[in-house]
Amino acid sequence: MEQICFELENVEVTYLDKQVIKTNRLAIHQFDRIGIVGKNGAGKSTLLKLLVGKIQPTSGVVNRHVDCGYFEQLEAPTATEADAALVGKLAVPKDSDQLSGGEQTRLKLAQLFTNYYEALLIDEPTTHLDQEGISFLLDELRYYYGALVLISHDRTVLDELVTTIWEIRDGEIYVYKGNYSEYKEQKQIEREQQQQAHEQFLKEKSRLEKAAQEKMKKAEKIAQAGSMSKKESKAKANRMFESKSKGTSQKSVHRAAKAIEQRMEQLQEVDAVQEERKIVFRQSKSVELHNKFPIMAERLTLQLKDKMLLNDTSFQLPLGKKIAITGANGSGKSTLLHHIAEQGKGLTISPKAKIGYFRQMSYQFSSDETVLEFVKSRSDYEEGFLRSVLHLMQFVGTDLRKNVTSLSGGEAIRLQLCQLFLGEYNILLLDEPTNFLDIQAIEALERFIAGYEGTIVFVSHDRRFIRKIADQELLILEKNLIEV
Numbered sequence: 001m002e003q004i005c006f007e008l009e010n011v012e013v014t015y016l017d018k019q020v021i022k023t024n025r026l027a028i029h030q031f032d033r034i035g036i037v038g039k040n041g042a043g044k045s046t047l048l049k050l051l052v053g054k055i056q057p058t059s060g061v062v063n064r065h066v067d068c069g070y071f072e073q074l075e076a077p078t079a080t081e082a083d084a085a086l087v088g089k090l091a092v093p094k095d096s097d098q099l100s101g102g103e104q105t106r107l108k109l110a111q112l113f114t115n116y117y118e119a120l121l122i123d124e125p126t127t128h129l130d131q132e133g134i135s136f137l138l139d140e141l142r143y144y145y146g147a148l149v150l151i152s153h154d155r156t157v158l159d160e161l162v163t164t165i166w167e168i169r170d171g172e173i174y175v176y177k178g179n180y181s182e183y184k185e186q187k188q189i190e191r192e193q194q195q196q197a198h199e200q201f202l203k204e205k206s207r208l209e210k211a212a213q214e215k216m217k218k219a220e221k222i223a224q225a226g227s228m229s230k231k232e233s234k235a236k237a238n239r240m241f242e243s244k245s246k247g248t249s250q251k252s253v254h255r256a257a258k259a260i261e262q263r264m265e266q267l268q269e270v271d272a273v274q275e276e277r278k279i280v281f282r283q284s285k286s287v288e289l290h291n292k293f294p295i296m297a298e299r300l301t302l303q304l305k306d307k308m309l310l311n312d313t314s315f316q317l318p319l320g321k322k323i324a325i326t327g328a329n330g331s332g333k334s335t336l337l338h339h340i341a342e343q344g345k346g347l348t349i350s351p352k353a354k355i356g357y358f359r360q361m362s363y364q365f366s367s368d369e370t371v372l373e374f375v376k377s378r379s380d381y382e383e384g385f386l387r388s389v390l391h392l393m394q395f396v397g398t399d400l401r402k403n404v405t406s407l408s409g410g411e412a413i414r415l416q417l418c419q420l421f422l423g424e425y426n427i428l429l430l431d432e433p434t435n436f437l438d439i440q441a442i443e444a445l446e447r448f449i450a451g452y453e454g455t456i457v458f459v460s461h462d463r464r465f466i467r468k469i470a471d472q473e474l475l476i477l478e479k480n481l482i483e484v
Helices: 044-052 084-089 101-114 131-142 155-161 180-226 230-235 240-266 333-341 371-376 383-392 397-401 409-422 439-450 463-469
Strands: 004-015 018-029 033-037 059-064 068-071 119-123 147-151 164-169 172-177 295-304 307-317 322-326 347-349 355-358 427-431 455-459 472-477 480-483
Touching: 004 044, 018 044, 018 147, 018 172, 033 044, 033 155, 033 180, 044 059, 044 068, 044 119, 044 147, 044 164, 068 101, 084 101, 101 131, 131 155, 147 155, 155 180, 155 463, 164 180, 172 180, 180 240, 295 333, 307 333, 307 472, 307 480, 322 333, 322 463, 333 347, 333 355, 333 427, 333 455, 355 409, 371 383, 371 397, 371 409, 383 397, 383 409, 383 439, 409 427, 409 439, 439 463
Parallel strands: 033 147, 033 164, 068 119, 119 147, 322 455, 322 472, 355 427, 427 455
Antiparallel strands: 004 018, 004 059, 164 172, 295 307, 295 347, 472 480
16 A cells, blocks of 8 residues: 555635635645646645645644655755756756756756655746756656656646646645546536536526416416406305315415425526637737738847857748747847847848737836726727636636736736737737746637737747647757747
8 A cells, every 4th residue: 555645634724814725635645646736826836835844734734754855936946965967967057146047947956856755846847947958857757756746837747747636726626637638628528517517407497487487377367267256256155165266276376386486496506617709819900010021130140248149040930920939048039039129130120010028027017007907008909808808817806906016926927918919019029928827827828829910929948838829930059040
C-alpha cells in the first residue's frame, strides 16, 4: 500500500470572511501526480502553501509525513546551493545579481532538483521559461519518483506530467482522474449532462403547469355548473345532495391543482449551460489597413547594450495574420517587439498603423474609474458587447464596479488585454500575454485573437497557445529571423 505523504482533515481557510478552501478530507499518496487548476484567486497557491506549512488553516488539520521540495512562482532565488552540473545545463549566468526572469526561474529549478525529496510542490514553474527550459523541466519530472503536486497554466505540461486534476471552484476541491485533456473531456460531458437535465427540468415544469391550468379550468366549470339563479335554487332546494357533491368535487380539484403547484415548487431547478458565443472585434473603416505587409524590415540590425540580437535581417509581416515570434531566453524577442512599437530604425511601418502594445510588466491604473467605465471611455462598442468581453476575462457581477486603482496584478493584466482588443487599433503587439493568466483567461484570450480582424504579432513559449492561434511562426536563431 502506498504511503500517505499529506492529509487534509476538515480544513477550512477563510480570508476576510470569504471561504478560500474547504475540504473534509484529501490525501496525497506516494506516487500521486496531481495538477491543480482553477481561476486566478481560486486558492491554488494557497493550497500549496497549506501543504508546505507556509500558512496555517483557519480550522482543521494538515498532516505532513514527508519532507518536500517547494517551488514558489513569485519568490526570488535564495542563497541555497545548486548542483554545478544543473546550473551549467540550465545556462544560468554566474553573476546572480543581474538575472532576468527566465534565468531566475532556471536557478530556482536547479536548486529544487539538487536534492531528492519524497514530494515536490511546484507553483507555475514555466513562467518566463523558454522552450529549452520547459523541456528540461519535463525531462526532470517525467520520471520523478515521488509525489508531485503541480500548478501550471501550461496545458501541454499538465498533459505530460499529471494523472489527476484537482479543480478548485468556489472554495471546494473537485477531483478528476486523468491529465488536463481528459479533464476537459469530462467537463464537456458534465456540460452536456447539465444541459440535458435543464431541458428535462423545463419539460417537467411545463407539463405540471399545463396540468395545474387544466385542473383550475375544471374547478371553474364545476363552479359555473353549481351556480344557479335564485329561481333555480328554489326549484331544486330538495336536491341538497347534488349541490354538496358539486362542492366536494370542486374542492378536490382545487386540492389537486394545489398539489401540482407544490410539486412544481419542489422541482430542483437546473441552470442552462452558458453557450459560448463567437466574439468578433470588427474594425472601423477609419483604421482599416490596405498594405499587404504593414510591417517590413530591410537589413535590420538590432542591439541591446553591447549584445547583437539581430544582424542584417529582413522580413515582411502580412496583413491580418497572427504571427508568433519565438526563440530562446535572451534572443531578442521582446526587444524586437519594442522596436516595432517604437517604429524604430530599419523598419517600414504603414503610416496608418495604430499599434496597441502589451508589455511584460505589472499594470497599474491611476484614473478614478470603475472597470466598466474604463473600457467604455476607450471603446466605441455597445455596452452589451463590452460586458460580454469583460465577462470572458472573469469580470462578473460586482467586479464591473471595482475601481481600477484597486485591481490585483492579475486583474490589471486581464483588463489591459480587454482594453487593447476593444480599442481603436489595427496592429496588436503582445509580449508573453499568457504568463500570469490562468487557463480560463488563456482560453478567453485565444477566443479574442480568433475574433480579431487586425494583425497580431506576439511572443510566447506556450506551445499549445502558439499551435492554436498562430498563422505563422518566426524563430530568432543565430541573430536571424527565420520562418519555422
